[in-house]
Each structure stands twice: as C-alpha cells, then as structure tokens.
Amino acid sequence: MARIASLVTSSQRRSGRPSAAASRLAFAEFLLACDDPAECAQRALEWLGEHADLRHGLCAAVDPEQGRLSGLAGRGLAPSEVSGFGLDLEDRDHPLVAALYAKQPILLPVGAEARKLLPPPLDQSTCLLLPLPLTPLAGKADLKAGLLALSGVFQSTSPELMWIADVLGRRLARLRSLLALAVTERRLAREKTLLYSVINAVPDPVLLTDTEGRMLLANQRAEMLFAAQERESEGRRRAIALNNMLLSAALSQQAMGGVQTRRELPLVNPEDGSDLLFELLSAVTRDAREGTGVVSILRNVTDLREATEEIEENYRKLRLAEQSARAERDRLDLIIDSVADPIVVTDPTGNIVMMNPPADRLFTVPKQAGVAAARAVRANDAHFTSFVSNVFLTDTGSRWLGECSLTDPVSLVASPVEAVAGKILSEHGEVIAVVTILHDRTEAIEKAELYEQLKRASEELEEKVGQATAELLRQNELLQRQHVELEQASALKSQFLANMSHEFRTPLNAILGYTNMLLQGVSGAMSQQQKRSLLRIDSNSQHLLSIINDILDISRIEAGKMPLHVDEFAARDLLAEVMAEVEPIIARAKLPVATELEPKLPKVLSDRQKVKQIVQNLLTNALKFTQNGGVRVRASYDPKTDQVAIAVADSGIGIARHDQAKIFDDFRQADNSPTREYGGAGLGLSICRRLATMLGGRIKLTSELGRGSTFTLCLPRRLRRK
Numbered sequence: 256m257a258r259i260a261s262l263v264t265s266s267q268r269r270s271g272r273p274s275a276a277a278s279r280l281a282f283a284e285f286l287l288a289c290d291d292p293a294e295c296a297q298r299a300l301e302w303l304g305e306h307a308d309l310r311h312g313l314c315a316a317v318d319p320e321q322g323r324l325s326g327l328a329g330r331g332l333a334p335s336e337v338s339g340f341g342l343d344l345e346d347r348d349h350p351l352v353a354a355l356y357a358k359q360p361i362l363l364p365v366g367a368e369a370r371k372l373l374p375p376p377l378d379q380s381t382c383l384l385l386p387l388p389l390t391p392l393a394g395k396a397d398l399k400a401g402l403l404a405l406s407g408v409f410q411s412t413s414p415e416l417m418w419i420a421d422v423l424g425r426r427l428a429r430l431r432s433l434l435a436l437a438v439t440e441r442r443l444a445r446e447k448t449l450l451y452s453v454i455n456a457v458p459d460p461v462l463l464t465d466t467e468g469r470m471l472l473a474n475q476r477a478e479m480l481f482a483a484q485e486r487e488s489e490g491r492r493r494a495i496a497l498n499n500m501l502l503s504a505a506l507s508q509q510a511m512g513g514v515q516t517r518r519e520l521p522l523v524n525p526e527d528g529s530d531l532l533f534e535l536l537s538a539v540t541r542d543a544r545e546g547t548g549v550v551s552i553l554r555n556v557t558d559l560r561e562a563t564e565e566i567e568e569n570y571r572k573l574r575l576a577e578q579s580a581r582a583e584r585d586r587l588d589l590i591i592d593s594v595a596d597p598i599v600v601t602d603p604t605g606n607i608v609m610m611n612p613p614a615d616r617l618f619t620v621p622k623q624a625g626v627a628a629a630r631a632v633r634a635n636d637a638h639f640t641s642f643v644s645n646v647f648l649t650d651t652g653s654r655w656l657g658e659c660s661l662t663d664p665v666s667l668v669a670s671p672v673e674a675v676a677g678k679i680l681s682e683h684g685e686v687i688a689v690v691t692i693l694h695d696r697t698e699a700i701e702k703a704e705l706y707e708q709l710k711r712a713s714e715e716l717e718e719k720v721g722q723a724t725a726e727l728l729r730q731n732e733l734l735q736r737q738h739v740e741l742e743q744a745s746a747l748k749s750q751f752l753a754n755m756s757h758e759f760r761t762p763l764n765a766i767l768g769y770t771n772m773l774l775q776g777v778s779g780a781m782s783q784q785q786k787r788s789l790l791r792i793d794s795n796s797q798h799l800l801s802i803i804n805d806i807l808d809i810s811r812i813e814a815g816k817m818p819l820h821v822d823e824f825a826a827r828d829l830l831a832e833v834m835a836e837v838e839p840i841i842a843r844a845k846l847p848v849a850t851e852l853e854p855k856l857p858k859v860l861s862d863r864q865k866v867k868q869i870v871q872n873l874l875t876n877a878l879k880f881t882q883n884g885g886v887r888v889r890a891s892y893d894p895k896t897d898q899v900a901i902a903v904a905d906s907g908i909g910i911a912r913h914d915q916a917k918i919f920d921d922f923r924q925a926d927n928s929p930t931r932e933y934g935g936a937g938l939g940l941s942i943c944r945r946l947a948t949m950l951g952g953r954i955k956l957t958s959e960l961g962r963g964s965t966f967t968l969c970l971p972r973r974l975r976r977k
Contacts, residue, residue, distance in 0.1 A: 275306070278302070282299070286298075292316055296401075299423045302419060306415050307413060307416060309330060313377060314402075314403055315404070323341055324355060326338060326341065327401065336374035350384070351402060356386075357384075360416075363381070363404075365380055382404050383404070385416065386403075387399055387402060400425070401427055455474045455476075459553055460473070460476040460479075462550075480495070480525065494524070498523060505518060520535040520553065530557075532557045533555055594613070597693040602687075614693065617632075618635055618639070627667055645657060654677050656675055657674050658674065659672055670697050671697065672693050673699075675694070676692075677690050766792070767796050821861060827856060829863060833874060834850065841878060846885050846886060847886075849887045850887075851888070857892055862974070868943075868946065872943050873943065873966045874886070880907040881907035882908075888903055892972070902965055905965075907963050909959050910956070910960065918940055919941055947970070950974060951971050954966060955967040
C-alpha cells in the first residue's frame with residue numbers, strides 16, 4: 256500500500272473542474288439511462304480521465320456463460336487491442352484473473368511480465384488492477400463483475416476510484432442479470448413455441464383442463480371444437496357450448512378417480528353441424544403451482560363407426576349379390592340356349608351335366624327315330640368322349656383345340672366339327688368341369704376352297720404384274736439412255752455455241768475497228784449523216800458483242816471451263832469502280848444512285864472480276880427498268896453466317912410473283928412478247944445466278960409489281976478453293 260501511495264498526486268491538479276457531486280450525479284444518471292455495457296464502461300473511463308488523471312485504461316467484463324474475461328472498453332488503446340483482449344477464468348494463476356478474485360486493488364509494476372500480460376500502452380508504466388465491484392456480488396463471494404486496468408498518476412484509495420468501481424461494477428452486474436433474464440425469457444418463448452408446434456402437429460385434439468372443465472391449454476384441433484370467438488355465428492357458438500358441456504360431464508368422474516380411462520364422447524362439428532364420435536383418453540395431472548388438471552386426447556372414431564356400418568351394409572349387399580348371381584345364372588342359361596353352336600358342359604369323369612338345344616340335338620336320340628339315328632348318337636357320344644379325354648391327357652393349359660366328326664341324327668349327314676374345350680378350375684386348382692363349344696366347319700372349308708381359288712387367281716395376276724413391271728424397267732432403261740444422249744447433245748450445243756461465239760467475234764471486232772477508224776477521220780472528213788450512220792453501226796455492234804459475250808459465258812459455265820481467279824479485295828473499292836464505269840448510264844437515266852456501306856466492311860476473298868460483273872449487271876438492270884424514283888446500293892456483313900451481301904434496290908416497274916422464278920432462265924424476261932418495252936436478250940440474270948453459284952453464293956429477289964425490286968448478292972467472305 257505504501258508503494259501505491261507513492262504514485263498519488265496532489266488533488267489540487269483537479270482545480271477548476273465541475274464539482275464532484277454534480278459530476279457524479281451526471282455520471283450516475285447516464286448509467287441509469289444506458290443499457291449498453293460497453294458504452295457504460297467507456298463513459299466510466301472518460302470520467303476517470305477527467306476527474307482522476309487517467310491516461311490509459313482498459314475495462315474488461317466477466318462473461319459467466321463462456322467463463323471468460325473479455326475486453327469491453329478502453330482509453331488511449333487501439334480498438335483492436337480492446338476487442339482482442341480475453342482471458343479464461345479457469346486460469347487462476349494469471350495475474351489479471353487473480354486480481355479479479357482479489358479483495359483489494361493490485362499494483363502491476365513495469366517489467367517484462369507486464370508487457371506479456373497487458374496490451375500497449377498499458378505495459379509501458381505501472382498499472383493498477385481494480386476489480387469491479389470492490390464488494391462481492393450477492394450470493395457469489397468469489398465472482399466480480401469485471402476488472403479495471405488503469406495507468407496514470409492517482410491514489411488507489413481515492414474516492415473517485417472507489418466510487419466509480421462500485422457504481423460501474425454494480426451497473427455491469429445489473430446489466431448482466433438483465434441480459435441473463437432476457438436470454439431465459441427467449442429460451443422459454445422458444446420452448447413454448449416448440450410446445451405449441453408439437454401439439455398442433457398432432458392430428459387429434461389435445462387439451463389441458465382444470466377440474467371444472469375449463470380449458471387451460473389446447474392445440475388448434477381442440478380449439479376448433481371447444482373455443483369460440485365473439486364474431487362467430489350463433490350456431491357455431493351453440494355447438495361449441497354443447498361440446499364443452501359434454502366434455503365437462505365426461506371429465507367430472509375422471510378428475511375424482513385419477514385413473515386413466517377410455518370412453519366414447521359424442522360431439523358436434525362446429526363447421527357443418529354433423530355428428531362426430533371421439534374416443535376420450537384422459538389422465539389427471541397435478542402441479543404444485545397450477546393445481547390439479549386433466550390431460551385429454553380425443554381420437555376421432557367417426558370413420559371407425561362408419562366403417563362398421565359400411566361392413567353391415569356390405570353384408571346386405573352380399574345377400575343381394577347372391578340373389579343377383581342366381582338371376583345372372585338364369586340369364587346365362589338363356590344366353591347359352593340362344594347360342595347357335597352346340598355347348599356341352601361335362602364333369603371330370605366325362606358325363607354331360609348341361610348342354611344347350613343345338614347340342615341336345617346331337618347327343619339325344621329323337622323320338623320315333625330309327626336304328627340309324629340311334630347309331631349316329633352313339634357314334635357322336637364316342638367321338639366326343641374321346642375328345643374330352645384328350646383334354647385331361649394333354650398338358651396344354653386350360654384350353655384345348657381339336658377336331659372331330661359328328662353326324663346329325665335327323666339328316667344323317669356327317670360334318671367336320673371344330674371343338675374348343677376349356678377347363679373350369681376350383682380355387683384349389685382342381686378341374687371341376689369342362690366346357691366345350693362345337694363349331695361346324697363345313698362353311699369354313701368351303702371358304703378355304705374359295706380362298707385357294709382366289710389365291711391362284713392372285714398369283715396369276717402377280718405374274719402378269721411382274722411382266723408389266725419388267726416392260727416398264729425396259730422402257731425406263733431406254734429413257735435413261737435417251738437422257739444421256741440428250742446431255743451429250745447439250746454439251747455439244749454448248750461447245751458449238753462457244754466455238755461460234757469466237758467465230759462471230761472475229762469479224763465483229765473487225766467491224767468495230769474499222770468503224771472506230773472511220774469515226775476518228777482516218778479516211779478523211781465525213782458528213783454528219785455519215786457519222787450518225789457509223790455511230791449506229793458502232794452501237795449495234797457493241798450490243799451484238801455483248802450478246803455474244805453472254806452466250807460465250809453461258810457456254811463456258813455449262814461446259815465447266817469458266818476459270819476462277821481468286822484474290823482478296825475490298826468491297827468498298829469494287830463498288831466505287833462499278834459506279835465509275837456505270838456513270839455514263841446513270842447520266843443518261845437521270846436517276847439518283849445512292850450507296851450505303853457498313854463502316855467495318857471486311858475484305859472479300861473471291862473472284863473480283865465476276866463479282867464486279869454481277870453487281871454491274873444488277874445495277875444496269877435497275878437503271879434500265881426504273882423511270883422514276885432512284886436506285887440504292889447497300890453493302891453489309893453478317894458475322895453469324897460470315898457472308899457479305901450487296902443489295903441493289905430500285906423503285907421501278909417491279910416483277911409479278913409468278914414471273915420471279917423464270918427471269919433467271921436463259922433468254923427469258925418477265926415480258927417475252929415481241930412488242931415488249933425494254934430490250935435485251937434475257938441472259939444477264941441467268942449469267943449472274945450461275946456466276947453467284949460458282950462463287951459459293953446466291954442471288955435473292957424481293958419484288959412487288961409497280962413498287963420496285965431488290966436483288967441481293969450473298970457471298971461467303973472467303974471462297975473455299977476446290
């Protein structure tokens with residue numbers, strides 16, 4: 256104590272601060288209003304900093320459930336140091352735990368041992384360990400509410416320290432008690448909820464009543480039968496009141512005897528007013544605080560009563576079924592008698608016990624019959640007995656099919672009969688009877704003979720059909736040979752056209768050359784009339800040369816001699832070149848031509864010249880067949896199909912739907928009459944389609960008569976080389 260006193264400083268250092276009574280009153284009011292232990296501890300450390308020159312401090316609280324001393328608040332310490340502080344209360348040798356159980360404050364001097372025990376900066380100076388409160392808790396002499404670890408210049412016995420330790424310790428103990436009470440209440444609430452969940456899960460009504468029949472506890476099924484609300488209907492309240500009266504009467508003797516009993520209890524269904532029957536199982540329970548009560552479980556035996564009544568009803572129905580079976584047997588006899596085929600029922604020994612009238616005619620000697628009729632009946636009986644014996648001698652299951660010959664005793668005509676016998680087995684698997692149906696096969700044999708005749712006729716017909724088929728095969732082979740000859744002739748025609756196109760171009764080039772020389776004035780000056788004539792010759796020669804070139808292209812494509820020159824080019828450059836070459840035609844047509852190109856149009860690997868020829872042909876056609884409006888050329892790329900599309904759209908005359916397929920044929924136009932308004936040989940679109948196919952693409956057409964057309968060339972971005 257003398258060493259602790261050496262750390263005391265003069266109380267004059269607290270001069271100029273608020274009065275101690277007012278400060279204590281304010282702090283006490285704060286503790287009463289605060290329910291957070293950490294906030295209370297933090298405010299206490301701040302109060303000590305203001306009134307007791309506390310520089311660094313740590314407040315740790317006892318958690319009796321976990322058995323640990325955990326950091327609660329700190330002054331001059333890092334938050335992580337406070338939250339990370341914790342000690343096991345079982346470690347009684349630890350100085351901080353020992354200080355918690357001490358009756359007086361403990362001074363922990365500066366040293367290596369203190370640095371291991373306290374978080375910085377408490378380990379840098381002498382530390383005072385002060386248990387909370389100084390007086391033990393009620394009922395637990397060795398357990399304190401917490402511990403204060405303080406570093407500063409103060410007296411260990413100063414009133415401020417003693418008062419703050421006592422007030423804070425008691426408040427923390429109070430909050431800990433309140434927390435334990437809240438935990439207990441929550442546990443009780445959970446247990447109560449679980450109890451109600453358990454009894455509500457029981458399908459039978461379960462309830463607890465006092466000795467006078469008043470309901471203390473019940474599940475939902477029991478409340479439906481015995482509890483009524485104010486807003487419910489009058490009928491439901493009366494039904495529930497009746498149920499309570501019946502239950503009280505049933506429980507009155509049970510409460511007196513105290514022995515578990517079973518009895519039937521009739522009740523009323525409050526929902527629909529129907530009668531219910533329950534088996535009442537009740538037992539008396541006694542509690543020191545609540546007194547005597549009766550636990551009752553009601554098991555619905557209404558279905559059991561209904562099942563008993565249903566069994567009685569089934570017995571009644573069984574008797575009615577027996578009567579119906581007898582009536583059904585009578586009807587069966589009538590049905591058997593009405594069957595045209597003979598039906599015979601025999602016992603296991605072969606004796607006939609029942610037969611219908613057609614069978615009676617075969618096995619009964621007619622009245623006033625002669626010897627021949629009696630002999631026929633005996634023969635029939637022998638044949639039939641032999642057949643029935645085979646049913647027992649052979650193991651073929653419950654049915655047997657055979658044939659026998661029977662004679663009509665009246666007409667003495669023998670008929671082949673097909674007999675079908677079936678065994679009737681008892682519940683033990685024994686044969687008790689054999690039912691045999693006899694069917695006259697005379698008509699069936701006649702039908703079989705007729706079928707054989709039809710079969711022979713069918714075979715003859717098949718033979719004739721085979722001969723006709725062979726003749727058709729011969730004719731088909733002849734047609735195939737003619738088809739090959741036609742293909743050869745077509746190839747020769749294409750070769751002829753190719754050769755003749757070359758022959759036509761030689762003199763035509765000479766005509767064009769000399770015409771050009773004359774127009775340039777090589778042979779001297781000419782009059783205007785002569786120049787106009789030569790210009791007409793040059794124009795028609797150019798037109799004739801274009802037709803010959805188209806014919807030559809078609810011939811090359813058909814002959815498979817059209818070469819492909821594949822290289823990579825930009826579609827933008829190709830369209831610019833086409834627009835430049837078609838500029839004179841655009842000027843003559845006096846139509847606006849717009850081009851639309853995607854910004855990121857990729858390069859194309861294909862035959863540039865043939866793509867240019869297709870686009871140029873589509874564009875010239877659009878200009879030729881458009882009088883008003885304009886022409887639009889669009890180029891786009893579809894990454895999904897990896898194709899480049901070049902579309903030429905016009906606002907011209909359009910193409911009817913029934914003409915859209917034939918315009919791609921050779922020498923065909925939508926209007927093929929000699930007086931058509933637009934000229935041309937009808938080869939342009941045919942060549943375009945063939946060239947597009949060679950390039951691995953296609954040409955699509957969308958058009959409406961009078962509203963223009965759109966021809967779209969779709970090409971793969973990269974032509975696959977074969």
